[in-house]
Amino acid sequence: MMEFYFARGACSLGIHVLLEEAGADYRGVAIDLRAAEQFSERFRAVNPKSKVPALVREEGGLLTEFQTIALWIARTYPEANLLPGGFEGELRALELLDYMVGTVHMRGFTFILVPGKFVSGEAAQTELRAHGRDVVEKGLAQLSEQLSDRDWLLGDYSIADAGLFYMTMWADRIGLELPANIAAFRERMLSRPAVRRALELEA
Numbered sequence: 180m181m182e183f184y185f186a187r188g189a190c191s192l193g194i195h196v197l198l199e200e201a202g203a204d205y206r207g208v209a210i211d212l213r214a215a216e217q218f219s220e221r222f223r224a225v226n227p228k229s230k231v232p233a234l235v236r237e238e239g240g241l242l243t244e245f246q247t248i249a250l251w252i253a254r255t256y257p258e259a260n261l262l263p264g265g266f267e268g269e270l271r272a273l274e275l276l277d278y279m280v281g282t283v284h285m286r287g288f289t290f291i292l293v294p295g296k297f298v299s300g301e302a303a304q305t306e307l308r309a310h311g312r313d314v315v316e317k318g319l320a321q322l323s324e325q326l327s328d329r330d331w332l333l334g335d336y337s338i339a340d341a342g343l344f345y346m347t348m349w350a351d352r353i354g355l356e357l358p359a360n361i362a363a364f365r366e367r368m369l370s371r372p373a374v375r376r377a378l379e380l381e382a
Protein backbone atom coordinates (compact mmCIF):
# COMPACT_ATOMS: atom_id res chain seq x y z
CA MET A 180 0.00 0.00 0.00
CA MET A 181 1.12 3.56 -0.70
CA GLU A 182 2.71 5.33 2.30
CA PHE A 183 2.17 9.00 3.03
CA TYR A 184 4.59 10.70 5.41
CA PHE A 185 3.22 13.82 7.05
CA ALA A 186 3.65 15.96 10.15
CA ARG A 187 0.66 17.15 12.13
CA GLY A 188 -0.32 20.67 11.06
CA ALA A 189 2.56 20.99 8.56
CA CYS A 190 2.23 21.84 4.87
CA SER A 191 1.67 18.11 4.30
CA LEU A 192 -1.91 18.77 5.48
CA GLY A 193 -2.64 20.02 1.94
CA ILE A 194 -1.53 16.69 0.47
CA HIS A 195 -3.50 14.82 3.12
CA VAL A 196 -6.59 16.70 1.94
CA LEU A 197 -5.88 15.79 -1.70
CA LEU A 198 -5.35 12.09 -0.92
CA GLU A 199 -8.70 12.09 0.86
CA GLU A 200 -10.39 13.98 -1.99
CA ALA A 201 -9.03 11.39 -4.42
CA GLY A 202 -10.17 8.44 -2.30
CA ALA A 203 -6.62 7.08 -2.48
CA ASP A 204 -5.70 3.88 -0.70
CA TYR A 205 -2.77 4.82 1.51
CA ARG A 206 -1.29 4.44 4.95
CA GLY A 207 -0.44 7.67 6.77
CA VAL A 208 2.79 7.80 8.78
CA ALA A 209 3.20 10.75 11.17
CA ILE A 210 6.65 12.29 11.55
CA ASP A 211 7.23 14.32 14.70
CA LEU A 212 9.08 17.47 13.59
CA ARG A 213 9.29 18.77 17.17
CA ALA A 214 11.25 15.67 18.09
CA ALA A 215 13.39 16.17 14.92
CA GLU A 216 12.20 12.81 13.62
CA GLN A 217 12.71 14.06 10.06
CA PHE A 218 16.46 13.66 10.67
CA SER A 219 16.18 10.15 12.07
CA GLU A 220 17.91 7.36 10.21
CA ARG A 221 14.56 5.65 9.69
CA PHE A 222 13.01 8.65 7.92
CA ARG A 223 16.16 9.61 6.04
CA ALA A 224 16.06 6.14 4.53
CA VAL A 225 12.61 7.07 3.18
CA ASN A 226 13.31 10.67 2.20
CA PRO A 227 16.94 11.83 2.32
CA LYS A 228 15.69 15.44 2.08
CA SER A 229 14.26 15.08 5.64
CA LYS A 230 11.05 16.85 4.61
CA VAL A 231 7.35 16.14 4.59
CA PRO A 232 5.22 15.65 2.55
CA ALA A 233 6.71 12.48 1.11
CA LEU A 234 4.75 9.85 -0.76
CA VAL A 235 6.03 6.34 -1.37
CA ARG A 236 3.99 4.94 -4.22
CA GLU A 237 3.52 1.30 -5.04
CA GLU A 238 4.94 1.91 -8.48
CA GLY A 239 7.50 4.62 -9.14
CA GLY A 240 8.73 4.91 -5.57
CA LEU A 241 9.26 8.09 -3.61
CA LEU A 242 7.74 11.40 -4.65
CA THR A 243 8.61 14.63 -2.84
CA GLU A 244 7.77 18.36 -3.15
CA PHE A 245 4.23 19.56 -2.58
CA GLN A 246 3.50 20.71 -6.12
CA THR A 247 4.79 17.49 -7.68
CA ILE A 248 2.84 15.25 -5.33
CA ALA A 249 -0.30 17.34 -5.85
CA LEU A 250 0.02 17.05 -9.63
CA TRP A 251 0.62 13.30 -9.37
CA ILE A 252 -2.53 12.83 -7.27
CA ALA A 253 -4.62 14.92 -9.66
CA ARG A 254 -3.38 13.05 -12.73
CA THR A 255 -3.58 9.61 -11.10
CA TYR A 256 -7.15 10.08 -9.87
CA PRO A 257 -8.75 12.06 -12.72
CA GLU A 258 -12.25 11.17 -11.51
CA ALA A 259 -11.64 13.41 -8.47
CA ASN A 260 -11.45 16.45 -10.80
CA LEU A 261 -8.60 18.15 -8.99
CA LEU A 262 -7.15 19.98 -11.99
CA PRO A 263 -8.70 22.64 -14.19
CA GLY A 264 -8.99 21.61 -17.83
CA GLY A 265 -6.25 21.79 -20.44
CA PHE A 266 -2.59 22.73 -20.36
CA GLU A 267 -3.37 26.33 -19.46
CA GLY A 268 -5.48 25.22 -16.48
CA GLU A 269 -2.70 22.94 -15.26
CA LEU A 270 -0.18 25.75 -15.61
CA ARG A 271 -2.36 28.11 -13.57
CA ALA A 272 -2.73 25.54 -10.79
CA LEU A 273 1.04 24.97 -10.65
CA GLU A 274 1.72 28.70 -10.84
CA LEU A 275 -0.44 29.24 -7.76
CA LEU A 276 1.08 26.34 -5.85
CA ASP A 277 4.62 27.46 -6.67
CA TYR A 278 3.83 30.91 -5.36
CA MET A 279 2.21 29.58 -2.19
CA VAL A 280 4.84 26.98 -1.36
CA GLY A 281 7.95 28.65 -2.78
CA THR A 282 7.25 32.21 -1.66
CA VAL A 283 4.50 32.56 0.94
CA HIS A 284 5.45 29.39 2.83
CA MET A 285 9.22 29.14 2.37
CA ARG A 286 10.08 32.85 2.46
CA GLY A 287 7.20 33.98 4.66
CA PHE A 288 5.74 31.57 7.21
CA THR A 289 9.03 29.70 7.64
CA PHE A 290 10.85 32.90 8.62
CA ILE A 291 8.09 33.76 11.10
CA LEU A 292 7.85 30.30 12.64
CA VAL A 293 11.51 29.21 12.74
CA PRO A 294 13.79 32.26 12.30
CA GLY A 295 16.39 30.52 14.46
CA LYS A 296 17.03 28.11 11.62
CA PHE A 297 18.49 30.96 9.58
CA VAL A 298 20.00 33.57 11.91
CA SER A 299 21.08 33.72 15.51
CA GLY A 300 20.60 36.64 17.90
CA GLU A 301 17.33 38.22 19.01
CA ALA A 302 17.60 41.34 16.81
CA ALA A 303 18.30 39.40 13.60
CA GLN A 304 15.46 36.98 14.35
CA THR A 305 13.03 39.83 15.01
CA GLU A 306 14.02 41.36 11.69
CA LEU A 307 13.59 38.07 9.84
CA ARG A 308 10.20 37.51 11.47
CA ALA A 309 9.09 40.98 10.33
CA HIS A 310 10.29 40.25 6.80
CA GLY A 311 8.39 36.95 6.84
CA ARG A 312 5.25 38.66 8.04
CA ASP A 313 5.51 41.17 5.22
CA VAL A 314 5.84 38.37 2.65
CA VAL A 315 2.84 36.53 4.13
CA GLU A 316 0.67 39.64 4.24
CA LYS A 317 1.50 40.52 0.63
CA GLY A 318 0.99 36.90 -0.37
CA LEU A 319 -2.44 36.67 1.22
CA ALA A 320 -3.44 39.98 -0.36
CA GLN A 321 -2.35 38.65 -3.74
CA LEU A 322 -4.22 35.37 -3.23
CA SER A 323 -7.27 37.25 -2.02
CA GLU A 324 -7.27 39.21 -5.26
CA GLN A 325 -6.92 35.99 -7.25
CA LEU A 326 -9.78 34.35 -5.33
CA SER A 327 -11.93 37.42 -5.75
CA ASP A 328 -15.60 36.53 -5.20
CA ARG A 329 -15.23 32.95 -6.46
CA ASP A 330 -15.58 29.87 -4.28
CA TRP A 331 -12.24 28.41 -5.36
CA LEU A 332 -8.98 29.90 -6.62
CA LEU A 333 -9.41 28.75 -10.20
CA GLY A 334 -13.19 28.72 -10.37
CA ASP A 335 -13.62 24.97 -9.86
CA TYR A 336 -12.07 23.20 -6.87
CA SER A 337 -8.46 22.17 -7.60
CA ILE A 338 -5.08 21.24 -6.10
CA ALA A 339 -4.41 24.98 -5.67
CA ASP A 340 -7.12 25.18 -3.00
CA ALA A 341 -5.38 22.55 -0.88
CA GLY A 342 -2.33 24.84 -0.84
CA LEU A 343 -4.33 27.86 0.23
CA PHE A 344 -6.03 25.79 2.92
CA TYR A 345 -2.88 24.96 4.84
CA MET A 346 -1.86 28.63 4.64
CA THR A 347 -5.13 29.63 6.32
CA MET A 348 -4.41 27.22 9.18
CA TRP A 349 -0.93 28.68 9.61
CA ALA A 350 -2.25 32.27 9.50
CA ASP A 351 -4.49 31.30 12.40
CA ARG A 352 -1.54 29.89 14.27
CA ILE A 353 0.37 33.18 14.10
CA GLY A 354 -2.72 35.28 14.82
CA LEU A 355 -2.94 36.87 11.38
CA GLU A 356 -6.36 38.05 10.29
CA LEU A 357 -7.37 36.59 6.93
CA PRO A 358 -8.85 38.74 4.17
CA ALA A 359 -12.66 38.24 4.34
CA ASN A 360 -12.89 36.18 1.13
CA ILE A 361 -10.10 33.84 2.28
CA ALA A 362 -11.76 33.44 5.69
CA ALA A 363 -14.97 32.43 3.86
CA PHE A 364 -12.91 30.09 1.65
CA ARG A 365 -11.59 28.39 4.76
CA GLU A 366 -15.12 27.79 6.03
CA ARG A 367 -15.99 26.23 2.66
CA MET A 368 -12.93 23.99 2.92
CA LEU A 369 -13.87 22.98 6.46
CA SER A 370 -17.27 21.85 5.27
CA ARG A 371 -15.76 19.39 2.76
CA PRO A 372 -15.85 15.79 4.08
CA ALA A 373 -12.33 15.10 2.73
CA VAL A 374 -10.93 18.09 4.61
CA ARG A 375 -12.64 17.01 7.82
CA ARG A 376 -11.25 13.50 7.43
CA ALA A 377 -7.72 14.83 6.84
CA LEU A 378 -7.96 17.00 9.95
CA GLU A 379 -9.24 14.09 12.02
CA LEU A 380 -6.37 11.93 10.80
CA GLU A 381 -3.93 14.62 11.96
CA ALA A 382 -5.64 15.29 15.31
Ligand SMILES: N[C@@H](CCC(=O)N[C@@H](CS)C(=O)NCC(=O)O)C(=O)O
Nearest residue numbers: 189190229230231232244245246280
Ligand atom coordinates in the same frame (compact mmCIF):
# COMPACT_ATOMS: atom_id res chain seq x y z
N1 LIG B 1 9.74 22.28 -0.78
C1 LIG B 1 9.14 21.30 0.10
C2 LIG B 1 8.90 21.98 1.43
C3 LIG B 1 8.42 21.03 2.45
C4 LIG B 1 8.65 21.58 3.84
O1 LIG B 1 9.20 22.66 4.05
N2 LIG B 1 8.19 20.82 4.80
C5 LIG B 1 8.40 21.17 6.18
C6 LIG B 1 7.09 21.04 6.96
S1 LIG B 1 5.91 22.24 6.47
C7 LIG B 1 9.40 20.21 6.79
O2 LIG B 1 9.41 19.03 6.46
N3 LIG B 1 10.24 20.73 7.66
C8 LIG B 1 11.21 19.96 8.36
C9 LIG B 1 12.54 20.63 8.31
O3 LIG B 1 12.75 21.57 7.52
O4 LIG B 1 13.43 20.20 9.06
C10 LIG B 1 7.83 20.84 -0.48
O5 LIG B 1 7.32 21.52 -1.38
O6 LIG B 1 7.31 19.79 -0.12
